[in-house]
Amino acid sequence: MFRNYIKIAIRNLKKNPVFMMINILGLSVGMAASILIFMFVQHEVSYDKYHENSDRIYRVSRSFFNQNGEVNLHLGHLAPPFGPLLKSDFNEELEEVVRVLNTNVILKDDANIFEERRFYFSDPEVFKVFSWEVVDGNPEEALNFPDGMVISQSMAKKYFGNAEPIGRSLEMKIGSATAxxxxxxxxxxxxxxxxxKADFLASMELVxxxxxxxEAMMKNFGSNNFGTYILLAEGVTSQSISDQIPSFLNRHVNVGDDGSAPSNWTSLQLWPITDIHLHSNLDSELEPNSSIEYVYIYTAIAIFILLIACINFMNLATARSAKRAMEVGLRKVMGADRQLLIRQFMSETIILTFLALLIAVVLARLTLPVFGDFTGKDLSMNLLDHPEYILGMLVLVIVVGMLAGSYPSLFLSGFQPVKVLKGTYKIGSIHEKFRSALVIGQFAISIILIVAVLVVVNQLDYMKNKELGFEKDQVIVLPAHAELVExxxxxxxxxxQHPGIEALTLASRVPSGRLLDAQGTKAEVNGDLTTMDIRLSDIHVSHSFMETFGIEMATGRDFNYQLASDSTEAFLLNQSAVRAIGWSSDEEAIGKSLHYGIRRxxxxxxxxxxxxxxxxxxISPMVFMIPNDRFNEVAFKLNAENFDEAIAYLRQEWTALRPDFPFNYYTVADRFEQQYEAEERVGTVFGFFAGLAILISVLGLFGLSAYATEQRTKEIGVRKVMGASIGSIVMLLGKDFLKLVLFGFILAVPIAWYGMSSWLDGFAYSISVSWLVFIMAGLIAAIIAALTVSSQSIRAAMINPVDAFKVE
Incomplete structure (x- = not known):
């Protein structure tokens, strides 16, 4: 029976090659897009699941509260004592506890110097928690040696080539320290x-x-730089640990300045390791994470594109139903019941869908490198490495085949044999309206995607061009070091003295970084020194910070080289800090007493x-002060005309001052743009798949318009004989389709507005969704539809009336 269905499917393919190829191509493009997206989604949800005990591994984060209980800072790192204390206090509940500390180091071999950013110090238990495969040496013993280091295979190749790496040494420099x-x-x-991802793991003894x-390290609860992970013992729940955290903090952490218990102003949270990548975007992370929202967005796009492809199939299959009406009538007369016919038509659809899948796999393979660049992921279609892809593709064929073939099967199997054989069977208005509804849905989805592209592009443009309140162009940043600071x-x-250098400054942090440093604050309000229930982020700077970044004064004065007291007593605040403290104006703040940390x-x-x-x-409340140390970076404001000469000069000076350190700088403007890479990728992906959605819609519209003009060929001939112009005929044939686009636009507007407004809520500063975006999206869809329909309408309108009357 199934063999017969294959023969019928092939026969129909030969009989109607153009329409069949449109159907198959539409399904192929839709399935290729879906395969790519599902590969991406599968990769995103697989993060850290390869660890043998991934269901029992948790990362511990730390949050800080205002007096009203509001979280003002949430870090993915802990202070160094927490790891050992968790292990000792929860010895039976925790199988292992491990800390990792990421830092940039300079590594030097006999011939080369490299700056390495994936360098981690780690406790020896790291390989008991994480399932990283060691190919040579004993990792647990390696990290028990003060000079012990574990390196990745790619780093072994980079530094030692094909030579045996075990036992080889590398000189490490961190600041002024060498080991x-x-x-x-x-x-x-x-x-x-x-x-x-770590390329190097070094002994924690050096830290x-x-x-x-x-002993000193175990008293330091303020240096929150350590990624801390726990492996729960079998049968222990994370909630049982979380319930004991307040008492744990109260036992070990000093009380607050006001005598409050530590659990009132700080807390620890447990994160399943498999949730970190998609659900954790804290104020500090070991590496930037993604978001579950983008997984939902990409999945929705895949479903939308598949729906468009399936709608194409349904529309073209039902539109050409008259071509198979006689076949259905004869089969029913010969005894075929409706269930048999449904199975036949569904089988044909699944066969065509399988052919579409073969083409889709080829298309996906060809576009995978481009898609990988869009998403920033190294995706592979190797079915040996990912056997789940085969199952996924089979499920895709069945789902798409069932969905695309459902309505055509029910529709075609419902023909009445008596009316079909008499030639009196007519397609009911309900079916015509349903087909129109499908076209409306198709264009609504396309318009939603076009709106999404336009909104994302506008938001990116807004973020990149918004006035930030300081000068970021031509500002380069280098790491500060002891020789420079001293x-x-x-x-x-x-x-x-160099004409290309306009200004320079030292700072603990520079704009484009995160504001992670804060201390307790007391300010003079209404004549009294009052403890502030706010978080005031501190930036340690040299005198020329405001000049270097072109930051304007609202009132008062900048730091002054001539006043020695500015280095010990003076504070600068931003306007948000003035409002947060409670002063009525910027002017009122001048001269007021401020106690910040230990500085008065x-x-x-x-x-x-x-x-x-x-x-x-x-914008956070900020306080600026001149310290004796804690300068991490040096920023140079360069002249645009002499930028390259200034860079060459600084490279020469840097090499002379620090010959063992590479000259690696970044620009503030570039680092700001890097913070929007996720949105940049979303915009690119939206654009790519919106284009595919429009392509599939155009294919379907092309097929429908071709069939519609074919059905009205004699009518067109009569109208031409009666004097109708080509333009009037084109308008006659195209207006019905343009009405459907208009209805699709009306349906798309509220959905697109809600979706993009929700997306924009994720930004503290964003554009509003303008009505111009919807008008533009509607016009794009209308123009594309008009061009597609008119190409068929013009061809039909130009036919010779004599030839039109010969059409059967």
Whole structure:
């Protein structure tokens, strides 16, 4: 029986090659797009699931509260004592606890110097928690040696080529500190679907020495830089640990300045490791994560495109129903019941869908590199590595085949044999309206995707071009170092002699970074020194910070080189800080007493608000002060005309001052743009798949319009004989389809507005969804539809009336 269905499907394919190929091509493009998206989604949801005990591994995060209980900071890192304390206090509940500390280091071999960003210090238990495969050496013993280091295979190849890496040494530099590290084990490269990826793991003993020894390290609850992971014992739940966290904090952490219990102003949270990539976007992360929202968005796009492809199939199959009416009538007369006919037509559809899948796989393979660049993922269609893809494709064929063939099967099997054989069978108005509804839905989806593309592009343009309140162009940033800080004034005078350098400054953080540093605040309000229930982010700067970044003063004065007290007592605030403290105006803040951490001083100036962080975050209250240390970065404002010469000069100076350190800088403008890479990818993906959706819709509309003009060929001939112009005939044939586009537009507007408004809510600063976007999307869809329909209408309108009357 099934063999007979295949023969009938092939026969129909030969009989109606154009319409069949339109159907197959539409399904192929839709399925190819869906395969790519589902590969991406599968990769996203697979993060960290490869660990043997992934269901028992949790990362511990730390949050801080205002006095009203509101979270003002949530970090994915902990202070160094928490790991050992968790292990000792929950010895029976926790199988293992491990800490990792990421830092940039300089590694030097006999011939090369490299800056490595995936360098981690780690506790030896790291391989008991994470399932990273070691190919040479003993990793647990390696990290028990002070100079022990485990490196990935790619790094072993990079530094040692084909030579044996075990026992080889690399010189490591961190700031002014130097150590010789010995390779004691080699591991496979950490899989791409990991929320952090280490190329080097070094002994934590060096970090302990940096903190001044184990005892000093165990007293430091303010340096929240350690990624801390726990492996629960069998049968232990995360909730049972979470319930004990408040008492754990109260036992070990010092009380607040006001005598409050630690659990009142800080807390620890447990995150399943498999949730981190899609559900954790905290104020600090080991690496940038994605978001479950984008998984939902991409999945919705895949479903939309499949629906458009299936709608095409339904419409073309039912539109050409008259061609198979006689076949259905004869089969029913010969004894075929409706169930048999439904099985036949469904089988034919699944056969065609399988052919479409074969084409789709080829299309997906060809476009996979481009799609990988769009998403930033290294995706593979290797079915040996991903046998689940085969099952997924089979499910896709069945689902698409059943969906695309459902309505045509029910429709075709419902023909009445008596009317068909008499030639009096007519397609009912209900079916015509249903087909029109499908076209409306098809164009509604296309318009929604076009609106999404336009909104994302406009939001990106807004973020990239919004006035940030400071000058980010031609500002480059280098890591500060002891030689520079100790000789800063001398070097500043020397650097300023170059015509390409306009200004330079030292800072703990520069704009485009995150504001993660804060201390307790007391401010003079209404004559009293009052403890503030706010988070005031601090930035340690040198005197020329505001000048270098072109930050304007709102009132008061900038830091002054001539006033020694500015280095010990003076504070600058931004306008948001003034409002947060409760002063009625910027002017009122000047001269007011301010206690920040251990510094006692007064406000000398207020700067205008500017965007230190990306537009995802609101402008935070900030305080600026001149410290004795904590300078992490040096920023140079360069002259645009002499930019390249200035870079060459600084490279030469850097090499002379620090010959063992590479000259690696970044620009503030570029780092701001990098913060919007996720939105950039979304816009690109939206554009790509919106184009595919329109292509599939055009294919379907082309087939429908071709069939409609074919059915009205004699009518067109009569109208031409009666004097109708080509233009009037084109308008006659096209207006019905344009009406459907209009109805699709009306349906799409509220859906698109709601969806994109919800997406924009994720930004602290965003555009509003303008009505012009909808008009533009509607016009794009209407123009594409008009061009598609008119191409068939013009061809039909130009036919010779004599030939038109000969058409059967």
């Amino acid at each position: 010789n590290m010995q390779v004691r084990a080699v591991m496979k490269d950490i899989p791409d679907n990991s929320h952090f 302990t020495e940096f903190y001044g020894g184990y 000789n800063y004034e001398t070097l500043q005078d020397r650097y300023m 001083g007064y406000v000398v100036g207020v700067v205008k608000d500017f965007h230190f962080e990306s537009l995802h975050q609101p």
